[in-house]
Amino acid sequence: MGEASIDIRLWFVALVIAFGFGRxxxxxxxxxxxxxxxxxxxxxxxxxxxxxxxHLSLDMKGISSSLLDSEDSLLKSISDAADMLGLNLISSSCxxxxxxxxxxxxxxxxxxxxxxxxxxxxxxAVDLFIEGSMSLVPAVDVLKKxxxxxxxxxxxxxxxxxxxxxxxxxxxxxxxxxxxxxxSKVKKELLSTEFNGHKLDIWELLDIDxxxxxxxxxxxxxxxxxxxxxxxxxxxxxxxxxxxxxxxxTNDEADSPSLEAFVHPGMMTQEHPKHIAxxxxxxSILSQILKHQAESVTFFQPEEALVDSVREFLPEIxxxxxxxGRADSCLDDKTVTWVxxxxxxxxxxxxxxxxxxxxxxxxxxxAYTQIALPSEAAxxxxxxxxxxxxxxxxxxxxxxxxxxxTVLHPKGDxxxxxxxxxxxxxxxxxPEIENMKIYExxxxxxxxxREIVPRSFLVVCKSTSCQQRFNAAPEVIDxxxxxxxxxxxxxxxxxxYYDGARHASFQVVPKAYESxxxxxxxxxxxxxxxxxxxxxxxxxxxxxxEKSSFEISESGVFATVDIPxxxxxxxxxxxxxxxxxxxxxxxxxxxDTEGMARFLQYDGVFGHSSNFSEKRFLEIGPxxxxxxxxxxxxxxxxxWFPSRQQPTFSPVYDRHSGSxxxxxxxxxxxxxxxxxxxxSHMWED
Numbered sequence: 301m302g303e304a305s306i307d308i309r310l311w312f313v314a315l316v317i318a319f320g321f322g323r324x325x326x327x328x329x330x331x332x333x334x335x336x337x338x339x340x341x342x343x344x345x346x347x348x349x350x351x352x353x354x355h356l357s358l359d360m361k362g363i364s365s366s367l368l369d370s371e372d373s374l375l376k377s378i379s380d381a382a383d384m385l386g387l388n389l390i391s392s393s394c395x396x397x398x399x400x401x402x403x404x405x406x407x408x409x410x411x412x413x414x415x416x417x418x419x420x421x422x423x424x425a426v427d428l429f430i431e432g433s434m435s436l437v438p439a440v441d442v443l444k445k446x447x448x449x450x451x452x453x454x455x456x457x458x459x460x461x462x463x464x465x466x467x468x469x470x471x472x473x474x475x476x477x478x479x480x481x482x483x484s485k486v487k488k489e490l491l492s493t494e495f496n497g498h499k500l501d502i503w504e505l506l507d508i509d510x511x512x513x514x515x516x517x518x519x520x521x522x523x524x525x526x527x528x529x530x531x532x533x534x535x536x537x538x539x540x541x542x543x544x545x546x547x548x549x550t551n552d553e554a555d556s557p558s559l560e561a562f563v564h565p566g567m568m569t570q571e572h573p574k575h576i577a578x579x580x581x582x583x584s585i586l587s588q589i590l591k592h593q594a595e596s597v598t599f600f601q602p603e604e605a606l607v608d609s610v611r612e613f614l615p616e617i618x619x620x621x622x623x624x625g626r627a628d629s630c631l632d633d634k635t636v637t638w639v640x641x642x643x644x645x646x647x648x649x650x651x652x653x654x655x656x657x658x659x660x661x662x663x664x665x666x667a668y669t670q671i672a673l674p675s676e677a678a679x680x681x682x683x684x685x686x687x688x689x690x691x692x693x694x695x696x697x698x699x700x701x702x703x704x705x706t707v708l709h710p711k712g713d714x715x716x717x718x719x720x721x722x723x724x725x726x727x728x729x730x731p732e733i734e735n736m737k738i739y740e741x742x743x744x745x746x747x748x749x750r751e752i753v754p755r756s757f758l759v760v761c762k763s764t765s766c767q768q769r770f771n772a773a774p775e776v777i778d779x780x781x782x783x784x785x786x787x788x789x790x791x792x793x794x795x796x797y798y799d800g801a802r803h804a805s806f807q808v809v810p811k812a813y814e815s816x817x818x819x820x821x822x823x824x825x826x827x828x829x830x831x832x833x834x835x836x837x838x839x840x841x842x843x844x845x846e847k848s849s850f851e852i853s854e855s856g857v858f859a860t861v862d863i864p865x866x867x868x869x870x871x872x873x874x875x876x877x878x879x880x881x882x883x884x885x886x887x888x889x890x891x892d893t894e895g896m897a898r899f900l901q902y903d904g905v906f907g908h909s910s911n912f913s914e915k916r917f918l919e920i921g922p923x924x925x926x927x928x929x930x931x932x933x934x935x936x937x938x939x940w941f942p943s944r945q946q947p948t949f950s951p952v953y954d955r956h957s958g959s960x961x962x963x964x965x966x967x968x969x970x971x972x973x974x975x976x977x978x979x980s981h982m983w984e985d
Contacts, residue, residue, distance in 0.1 A: 353463035356428040356436045357482070360449050360456045363424050367448060368417040369400045378406040378413050381446035385439060387411050387430075424449075429463070436460050437479075437489050457482050472545030478503045485510075486537055490613050495605045501542040502613045510535035513553065539614050541582070543606070549584045551616050558755050560798040561741035562668065563588035565806055566698035567784070568777055569737075569759055569770045570665050577690075579643040579669040582610045584617045586630040589668075591623060591794045592784050596662065597636045600643035607631075607638075623794065624787040643669075644683050651686035663692040670700040680726045688732040688762060697760040699723070704740050704756040707812045711819035721816075727760055728948045735761040736949040737770050738813055739806035754810070771807050771913035773881040774800030807954075814951040826952040829941050829960070836965070837867040841922040856927045856975045863970040869937055873921020874962045880907075882914040908983035911946070912957030923964065928980040937978035938967040943985050 367373045371394045382389040387408040394404040400420060406413040411430040418424070426443055430436065440458050444450040460479040462469045469475060478487065478501075486506035493500050512522065512534040520534060528534050541549040563585050567573045574595040578585065583599045590597065601607055611618060611631065620626040620633060627633040639646060667687065691697065705717050712721030727733055737759040759770065772780075777800035788794050818827035839849035839861070850870075851858045863869075885903070888896050906924040907916050929935050940963035946953055953960070961983070970976065 352433050353429060353431050354433075354436050355461045355463050356426075356430075356439055356443075356458065357461070358426040358428075358440060358443055358456065358458040359423070359482075360426070360444070360447070360454055361421065361423045362451075362454045363422050363447065363449050365400075365419040365422060368402070368419040368422070368424060371396070371402060371404075374402055374404045374415055374417070377446045377448075378404060378415065381413060381428075381443055382406060382408055382411075384442050384446060385411075435492070437492075455485075457484065458487065469545075472542070473540070473547040474501055474503075474542040474545040477540055477547070478505065478542075481505070481507075483507050483509070485532060490539070491609055493605075493609070495603060498603070498606075499542075499544050500606060500609060501545075502539065502609065503542070504537050504539050506532060506535060506537045508532065541610055541614060549582050549610060549614065549617055551614055557797045558741050559585055559588055560795060561739075561755075561802075561806070562670075562698065562700055562757055564795070564798045565739065565757070565770070565803060566666050566668065566696050566759055567592050568772070568780060568803065569761065569766045570696050571694060571765075571769065573665045573784075575662050575664050575692075577643075577664045577667040579667060579687075581670050582607055582617070583631070585668060586618060586636065587620055587623075590620050590626050590630055590633060590635070591786060593786060594635060597633075598639055598664070599631075599636060600639045600641065600646060602640050602642050604640055622788045622790050622792070624789055626786065643687075647686040647690055648682075651689040652682075664690055664695060665692050666696045666698065667691060668698045668700075680723065681730070684726065685730065685732070688730060688760075691762055694761070694763040694765055696762070696766060699758045699760065701738075701756040701758055704754040704810060705812045705816055707815045709812070709816055711821065712816050713820075717816070723758075724949055732762055733760055733948055734764045735767050737761070737767070737954065738809055738949075738951060740810045741806075756810070756813070767912065768882075768914045772803075773883065773914070774804045776800070776881065776883050776914075777803045809951040809954040811955075814955055817951045824947070824950065824952065825944070826941075826947075826950055826956075830952060830956060832868065832871070832940075832959075832963070833866070837864060838871055839863055839867055839869055840872050841870055850922070850976070852922060852925055856977075857922065857925050859970045859972055859974050859976065862972050863966050865966055865969045867966045868940070869964045869966060869976070870921060870923045871963055873923050874919065874964060876921055877962050878918040878920050880916050880918065882909075882916065885916055908961075910957065910961045911983075911985045912953065912961065917961055926976045926978045929977045930980050932979055935977050935979040935982075936966060936968040936970050936974070937964050937976050939963070939982045940965045943982075946985075 367377070374394055375392050378392050379389055387410075390407045390409060392404065392406040394402050397403055400417075402415070402417045404415040404417075408430075410432065411428065414427045416425040424447065426447070428436065428439060428443065430439075437460070440456075441450065444454070444456065449456070459482040462475070470480070478484075478489075481487070484505045485508050486504065488504045489501070490504055491500065491502040510532045511530060512520075512528055513536060516534045516536070517529070520528070522528055522534075536551075536553075538550065538552045540547055540552070567589070573592060576589055576594050576597045578589070578597065578599045580601060582601065586597065586599065611629075615629070618630040619628070620630040621628040630636065631638065667690075687697065688695075701720055701723075705720075709715060709717060712718065712724070724736070727736060738756060739759070740754045740756045742754045759766070761767070781795070781799065785794055814830065818824065818830070839859075841850045841852070841857075842848040845851070845860075849859065849861050849863070851860050880903075888899060903916065903918055907918040909916050926937060939960075941960040964978065964982075
């Protein structure tokens with residue numbers, strides 16, 4: 301959710317208000333609609349489906365028993381509701397089911413109202429089915445008024461479902477979170493409008509299982525035993541923003557981890573992120589970006605009405621009031637420039653030509669996008685190429701990919717995630733891109749439910765140097781955050797979830813992406829090295845000569861058994877190699893002590909740099925006693941993973957780089973008594 305969703309689907313059927321019934325003034329106590337917005341397009345009742353039906357279910361408690369136990373009152377309420385809705389009542393009748401319980405039905409033209417009462421419980425269930433594409437949201441208040449149930453003491457829950465061919469409209473966040481939810485104690489439509497062919501909806505919700513937040517509990521000094529710990533009296537309402545039915549922003553605190561996960565890994569992957577771009581959306585990540593000492597942030601969004609509406613109803617999304625040196629509203633900060641143009645046309649105009657005389661002087665260091673990219677590969681390439689030219693030499697593009705796949709999904713070019721694979725393929729072919737990293741944030745809200753699901757993000761790098769920075773040690777990330785982040789006026793930490801330890805979890809590529817990647821046809825070369833080859837033998841050194849496959853003497857290491865070609869050599873000891881971050885090695889080099897000098901001397905002989913991260917590996921097992929030779933013909937020990945150019949994108953490399961950095965195999969058959977000889981430069985790519 302938030303800025304963390306690339307898959308903004310624009311095919312959702314617009315739910316428009318077009319009752320035009322005339323009997324009720326719908327401009328009172330309801331959300332602003334198209335007619336309230338200057339130059340808004342006219343609303344329409346036309347449905348894209350041949351059999352479009354909607355079903356409103358309304359449950360209420362606290363109704364007067366005199367109404368619920370009176371057939372005449374119930375029939376009058378049905379008649380009043382039909383009249384206020386502007387629908388022709390054909391017939392109505394009630395059936396008494398018990399001493400006090402009634403079941404009533406009203407047949408309307410292309411509609412139907414049914415009522416079920418429970419007088420002893422002061423409860424009533426009302427169902428309204430209507431054919432057509434008009435919104436049933438205003439009908440909730442109409443039914444309440446007709447049943448004299450519009451008081452503040454009435455408890456009500458309602459939902460709207462689609463029937464017939466219109467069930468296709470269920471595939472939206474608006475349907476799952478708001479319209480079809482029957483658990484919201486508070487459910488209020490704040491805004492529903494259209495602009496330039498898009499539909500914008502803003503809702504306020506409070507679910508029945510909502511509880512107080514930590515900050516609210518502290519503010520109200522809640523003590524042990526206070527019932528407000530477990531009820532919704534102090535629980536905050538949630539406001540969701542839907543564009544064409546899909547969530548683009550929320551003030552739900554449960555979505556905060558995904559916002560931090562979207563922004564900060566990309567910022568830390570760039571050495572000096574000064575100039576930032578936000579491509580489309582509503583810039584809800586702006587409050588996260590401005591926590592860094594960026595000199596400029598350029599926000600691209602041509603739809604001014606979209607941002608202004610969100611700013612009016614969800615100002616907290618743009619709250620930067622606690623950040624030192626920032627404006628109270630992030631959009632008003634002096635570093636922020638709002639470009640009211642579509643980003644693709646803006647970048648094409650300035651970077652799509654070989655003539656660079658019209659290009660801006662400022663190059664972007666980090667760019668973020670969650671907009672729907674073109675579906676055709678050719679169009680996608682045309683879109684991305686100018687964008688990559690706009691990035692600085694070590695610039696980074698961060699893309700929110702949406703909900704992550706599982707190991708059960710098919711190969712990438714078919715099924716639900718085909719758009720991901722198409723994007724990966726296009727990016728891999730661009731010469732400007734040298735490396736791509738994919739990672740997941742586990743604690744994010746699902747697209748179509750409030751359940752917590754993993755969401756994935758892609759970091760696209762113009763330079764392989766980003767690989768080293770992305771894989772930096774947790775303590776390095778923490779120290780850099782201390783240097784880069786602005787402070788808070790309240791003294792509270794500016795980040796709630798992201799830190800060096802959390803970033804370290806992003807460095808391990810999810811297994812699902814590796815599985816889907818290795819289902820490519822043909823299968824990528826490195827996929828054969830996801831695990832050690834169990835068909836090969838393992839030969840280890842042991843201090844017990846009876847168990848050892850090797851004998852160590854002053855002159856070298858010798859085999860005590862015949863070793864076939866391809867066998868693993870001392871894998872257990874190599875897996876225990878000492879891993880030292882480059883930052884630590886640099887600090888050691890600055891220490892002028894005899895002990896550190898000996899350590900560096902040892903590293904110079906038995907250590908080697910990782911080809912994939914900012915660290916060195918020092919052999920501390922018996923493998924370091926194997927004699928090195930410069931001749932490949934003489935050597936019989938080499939690295940397990942063959943030396944070759946790393947692909948621009950490979951979850952396999954990212955998941956198994958540690959194994960690629962340490963394991964050795966016999967490159968030739970070694971007879972019993974033969975000396976082990978390893979190639980001196982075998983770790984160099």
